[in-house]
Amino acid sequence: MKNIDLLGFIAATLTTIAFVPQLIKTWQTKSAGDVSFLMLLTFCTGVFLWLLYGIFIQSWPVIAANFLTLIFNLLILSLKIRYE
């Protein structure tokens, strides 16, 4: 793996797993009042379009990273709706 590919891989991993602590925190505290609904909605829509983009250009890293990011953020969004 070239250094530049490794950099992209680490970047994609971090921006994907970043949402796991938020998911766990929201699950544990049963509170997401400070988390913006509009942010989650806009971000999920954008990540879904990134996923479509990845499918069109047949890029597995783009597909995998955005699929997981979408799942994590949809779970955070559903918890926020549930706890409000």
Add this chain to the structure above:
Amino acid sequence: MKNIDLLGFIAATLTTIAFVPQLIKTWQTKSAGDVSFLMLLTFCTGVFLWLLYGIFIQSWPVIAANFLTLIFNLLILSLKIRYE
């Protein structure tokens, strides 16, 4: 602009501007207790690496989108630290 480029452009715009509502909400409520510190830290680190990646591959869309996303998230992070 090809359709696939337009899709990527819309996706990048949405995942960048998504953080503006969170920034405004945190600024107005002066509260970010429900927002995970570890999420912000991990996400900012990942976006910074995406920015470096964009500079290395000389891709202006990657640079611009990640530069703005980094600024918005660093502002949210600094507000969270300030209000706690």
